[in-house]
Amino acid sequence: MAWHHEMRSIARALVSKRQDEVEMAEELRFHVDMEAARHEREGLSPDEARRQALRSFGGVERYKEEVRDQRGTRPLEDLLQDARFGWRSLRRRPGFTLVAALTLALGIGATTTLFGVVKAALLTPLPWGQPERLVGIWSAWKGFDRTWLSYDEYEGYKYEVKAFSDVAVYRDGAVTLNDGTGEPERARAGFVDHGVFRLLRVSPVLGRAFTAEEDRPNGPNVVILGYDVWQRRFGGDPAILGKAIQIGGQATTVVGVMPASFRLPTDYGVAGATRLWFPLQTDAAQNGGTIGPAFNPNGGNHGYYGLARLAPGATVDQANRQMAALLDRVQKDGSFQAPPQFRAYALPMDEQVMGRVKPVLLVVFAAVGLVMLIACANVAGLLLVRGEARRREMALRVALGVGVRRLVRLLLTESMVLAGIGMVLGVGFAALGVWLVRHTAPAGLARVADTRLDLGVLLFALVAAGLAAVLSGLLPALQATRVAPATALREGGRAATAGTSRLRWRQTLVVGEVALAVVLVAGAGLMIRSVANLFAIDSGFRADGVLTMRLSTPSTWYADSVKVEAFWSELQRRVAALPGVDAVGAARLLPLATEMGDWGLRVEGYTPPPNEGTPGDWQVVTPGYFQAMGLRLRAGRVFDSRDVMNAPLAMIVNRTFARKYFAGREPLGGRVTVGGSDSGLVYTVVGVVDDVHHNALTVDVKPQFYAPLGQYARAPGNTSRSMTLVVHSNGDPTALVAPVRSAVHALDPRLPISDVRTMNEVLGASIAEPRFAMGLLALFGVLALLLSAIGIFGIVAQVVAARTYEFGIRAALGAVPGHLVGLGVRAGAAQAAVGLVLGTLLALALTRTMTAFLHGVAPTDPLTFVGVVVVTGAVALLASIWPARRAARADPATVLHEA
Incomplete structure (x- = not known):
């Protein structure tokens, strides 16, 4: 600890430096005075005595310096x-x-x-807690690299995979908060296994987590509040524990409040974090999830997010091997005849959350x-x-x-x-x-x-x-x-002139600046091209003039599909009557806003390849949806008043569906069974519409089918409780927000309205990430160009200043200003040219790391690189011309006189 005492001594010396200097001067003065007094007693004059005293000390300042050195603060x-x-x-x-x-x-x-x-x-x-031991459990299906688990899989992994010390699942959704403390609110909700909080090692800041008794089918209505909901709607009142609040028209008892920082793993990367949590099994029973001891890897509702904590000493690779062995075993022992159509894998949590x-x-x-x-x-x-x-x-x-x-x-x-x-x-x-x-x-x-x-x-x-x-x-x-x-x-x-060495070093620095600027501008240029390509993709729908908003009809108030369909029919009738409305419709999911799931299908006359199913993304819409979204009808008809509850089931498919499953055949009139061979839900294709990019602009369109809301009660999944209203306006769509809100509240004031956006905003949000990266790279590219221009300006100004006398003589001998400007510009152009060459070579190597972020443009795109060289070269030229022109315009007589 000697260094510790030494540092304290130095700090003390610095703090008391002024006082120490005064004390040192007083002490030296005392000794000099004593020595001078001795010399006076020996007969010397006062002046001579003091001179001898100072001389005998060998210099007061030298003593002061020695003392200062001993302090250690020098x-x-x-x-x-x-x-x-x-x-x-x-x-x-x-x-x-x-x-x-x-x-x-x-x-x-x-x-x-x-x-x-x-x-x-x-x-x-x-x-x-210990996030490095957490993994997400996912399934990889053909066409889906990362999708959900079934409840059967969860139980199999929980009891059979020894590399996991704990396994839990949850699913997300949304609920309606109508507790009377404010406007009805649609809130993101998590339906969680009671072991989720234990597995994540996070406890409520108030109250408790769910118990096993609460996490069961037909269990009590209980909820855990998010911290922001607790503060915003209930004023942070601790007395909320044990009280019943209204959620979706049902009394629900509050049992806990989670910390403000708490997130479920899937909350990252979405527009809003989960604000309320409910027991999982009640939700699973309500939503048709398969819950039971039998392990059926292809059965059940594949709609659960899986979490696991690795056992001590276990690795992700071990967990993956054990899950693969489990799927292989249940096939070989005859528990399940068909081979699993997916591969299960564990993903480290940091990679799951931050990998993209x-x-x-x-x-x-x-x-x-x-x-x-x-x-x-x-x-x-x-x-x-x-x-x-x-x-x-x-x-x-x-x-x-x-x-x-x-x-x-x-x-x-x-x-x-x-x-x-x-x-x-x-x-x-x-x-x-x-x-x-x-x-x-x-x-x-x-x-x-x-x-x-x-x-x-x-x-x-x-x-x-x-x-x-x-x-x-x-x-x-x-x-x-x-x-x-x-x-x-x-x-x-x-x-005033620069030495050769200094000038050479500065020229080298400018070359480096230009080269690095080329790299940055190339990266920005590629991202700009990529985002432009994204905007150029035909989304399949009309974004201009379209307003959207999300509504939900809780089962407490709308007990069956008849009431749901009646509500939407009346709402669309009222909205269609508003001034400025051209068309109105509704859909279960909005393109580019929510990922769409798929159903297994059987298409009459189509035999899938071995080990490959017949999936189809599914959408539920009202008849006016196609017109409101501007979807182009390619064959047949759209839904109309014929497609009601007891009428034959009608289906509209996209062009990809028709090309894949009806290749060489007429799709109209084709029969498609939805949900499996024993479901009995046989649809007839009545129309074909253009493809719509639903999950992302960069993802290939999959086979998709549309079912009418009027017949949805007979479809898998039953009544759609949440729908998005789509309104097309012949003017500014935002001007319709207030009138449409009024129409909704006039029909049912209990319903919350959420996600009010135009389709242009939805489209922009779908490519917000590349646009954000593009904006940053473009900003850095502009900064790089600006700084490089300053550097080139400086080097040309320095060279011109060094050649001022030469320029004066040339001007006096009749050289025209343009010739003198050219002489000055060459100084900057030479460094810029070298920098452009080196920067281009460096950019060609480094931009390959951007391949995963680019769409429709290669990382070595020639057009982009030509543009980069032209832009950077033009900036370098302008930066060279300015100081050269100033020097060329100088009066020769003045220059020669001052020289």
Whole structure:
């Protein structure tokens, strides 16, 4: 602990430095006075006696220096002295200081902002106990890389897979809060196995978790509130425990409140977190889930999210092998005749939550790192020019005996002060950047919205500033010490031209800036092309002029499908009568807003390949949906008044469905059995419509069929409780929000309205993630171009200044300004050309890492790279022309006279 005591001693010495100096001066004065008095007693005059006393001490200042050295604070005192000198030096050049500090501030601010994002999303542990031992359990079906489990699978994995110490499942949904404390509200809900909270090792902050007794079919109506619901609707009142609140028209007892930070794994990457939790088995029974001891890997409702905690010493690979062995065993022992149509696998929780986001953030963080390097190179160039102007000052210091190490330390400290100013400004930029990220980041970028400017991020800013000081200041400091005192002092203050070495280094820095700028602009260009390609995809529906809103009809108030269909018929009639409404319809799921599940089908006349089913994505709509969404009818008819409850079951299919399952045959009149051979639900195809991208614009369209709401009670899944109203307007669709709300509330004031959006907003949200990445890369590309332009401007200005006398002579001899401009531009063009070549080669190698983020454009797309070279070259040319034109316009007589 000796170092600890030494640090305390140094700190104490720094704090009491002034008092120590006073005491030391008084003590030395006392000893000198005593010695002088002795000499006076020996007969010397007072002046001579004092002179002899001082002489006998060998110099008071030397003693003071020795005492100061013994304190151990000398290095720190010298550093503070250098910092004060650096501050005074920078204050004398406010223009230089402002430009250099702002340049560093842009780099530090951007880097700090992105580090805050990376810290929140990737470096902060997930909010569960020992998250590194958590895995998600998923099924991979043909055409679906990651989909849900059945309850049968859950029980099989829970009891048979020894690599898991605990397994639980849950499903998501939505409920209606109509407790009388505010407007009816549609809230995202989780229906969870009672072991979910135990498995995640998270406890309620108030009350308790669900018990096994509550988690059973026909169990009690109980709920656990989310923290925000507890605060917002119930004022954070602890007395809410044990009270019954109205949810979906049913009295439900509150048994707990979860922490504000609690999330289910699947809450990340969606627009809203789960706010309420209910026991799973009650929901499973209500929704037709298969619950029982028999393990049927292809049976049951595949609609459950699986969670597991690895047993001590177990690995993900072991769990995957054991699940595969289980599926293989139940097939071989005759428990299930048909082979499983899927592969089960466990996914580490950090990969499940952040796997899609991590590559994007790392690419963007690498891009902002390049911006930081460009900023440092730019400031290094400015410091090289400043060092040339300070040659006489450096020569004087060397002549007075200042060593190279001391001089380098002095100049690096000045760079530290400059970086400190940049850090203060950069933290301000970072605060703005964090605010923008929190308010603009799409929900699909998990945990990005949790970005904070906390202590860890501020410490990173400090480290970034220190690194920037070294990167930008070390080379200029070393160059500044390479000065011949005699030559520099003989030239006096007239040395305005740059030395060959300094100019060469600055040219090298500019080449590096341009090269890095090309990389960033290439990345931004590829993302811009990719997003443009996404916008160019035909979604299959009309987005302009369409308003959407989500409604739910709880079974408490709408007991059967007849009442549900009657409600929607009346609502559409009222909305259609509103001024400005062209068409109105409704759908179970909105394209690009919610993933669509599929049903197993049997298509008459179609035999699927071995080990391949006949799946079809399914949609429930009202007759007006096709017109409201602008879906093009290719054959047959749309739904109408003929398609009612007791009429023959009608189905409309998309073109992909018709091409795949009716290849070479007429689809109209074709018969399709939905839900399996024993279901008896046989539909007749009455129409074919164009394909619609439902799950994502980048995902291939799958076979899809539409069923009419009027017949949905006879379909698998029974009555659709939640539907999205779709209204097409001949004007601004947002102007219809208030009238449509009024129509809904006039019909039933108990119903909540949620997800009020235009289809253009839905379309934009579906590509929000690539647009966000594009925006960041474009911003960094613009910054890189700006900083590179400043660097080229500086190098041309420096070269032109060095050739001012030459330009004056050429002008006096009759050279035209255009010729002189060309001479100046060549200085910048040469570095820009080298930078363009090197940057293009570097970009061709690095942009390959972006392949997964691009759509419809190759990472080495020639058109993009040609555009990048043209844009960057044009910026470099403009940056070269400006200082060259200024020099060419100078009066020759004035130039030659001043020279």
